[in-house]
Amino acid sequence: MPATEIIERTLARGGYRLTAPRRALLEAMQDLDDHFTAEDVVTAAPEVGRATVFRTLRLMQDIGVVCQVVLDDGSVAYRLTSGGHHHHMVCSQCGAVADFTSHDIEDVLQQLADRTGYEIDAHRLEMYGRCPRCRALPDE
Ligand SMILES: [Zn+2]
Ligand SMILES: [Zn+2]
Ligand SMILES: [Zn+2]
Known part of the structure; x- marks a missing residue:
C-alpha cells in the first residue's frame, strides 16, 4: 500500500x-x-x-x-x-483482491481495437475465482 x-x-x-x-x-x-x-x-x-x-x-x-x-x-x-495501469484478480470466496499487469493482454486489446476500428480510451478487466489461500483450504 x-x-x-x-x-x-x-x-x-x-x-x-x-x-x-x-x-x-x-x-x-x-x-x-x-x-x-x-x-x-x-x-x-x-x-x-x-x-x-x-x-x-x-x-x-x-x-x-x-x-x-x-x-x-x-x-x-x-x-x-x-x-500505473493494472487489472485485478478477485477471490469470490474471501474477497481478496490482487493486482496484475500483462503485456500480452494489452497487446490483444490493441489488436482488437485495430480490428474493430474503435479508438479505446479505457478498459477494465477483473478475473474472478479462488485465491491460493482459499484453494489451499480443505473443502467443507
Ligand atoms: Zn480467497
Ligand atoms: Zn487496482
Ligand atoms: Zn489493461
Missing part, C-alpha cells in the same frame, strides 16, 4: 496539496481493508463531510492514487494503488 509521502508527491505532481481533509481520508483508507466502499470511508472519517469524501475519491482516482474494482456481485469498491 502506498505510503502517505508517495501519495503526497503524486498529488503535488498533479498540482494538488495534501490538505487536512485529504490527509484524514488517506489515513482512514490506509486503515481500511484492501478494498472498501465510499460508505466505508464516510464512516471511517466522520470529521470529513460526505460530499468531500466523494469528491476526494474522484480526485484520487483521476491522479491514480485510488482505483476502482468491480466485485463479483457487480458492486464497485475502491482500493489504494501505487499507480
Whole structure:
C-alpha cells in the first residue's frame, strides 16, 4: 500500500496539496481493508463531510492514487494503488483482491481495437475465482 509521502508527491505532481481533509481520508483508507466502499470511508472519517469524501475519491482516482474494482456481485469498491495501469484478480470466496499487469493482454486489446476500428480510451478487466489461500483450504 502506498505510503502517505508517495501519495503526497503524486498529488503535488498533479498540482494538488495534501490538505487536512485529504490527509484524514488517506489515513482512514490506509486503515481500511484492501478494498472498501465510499460508505466505508464516510464512516471511517466522520470529521470529513460526505460530499468531500466523494469528491476526494474522484480526485484520487483521476491522479491514480485510488482505483476502482468491480466485485463479483457487480458492486464497485475502491482500493489504494501505487499507480500505473493494472487489472485485478478477485477471490469470490474471501474477497481478496490482487493486482496484475500483462503485456500480452494489452497487446490483444490493441489488436482488437485495430480490428474493430474503435479508438479505446479505457478498459477494465477483473478475473474472478479462488485465491491460493482459499484453494489451499480443505473443502467443507
Ligand atoms: Zn487496482
Ligand atoms: Zn480467497
Ligand atoms: Zn489493461
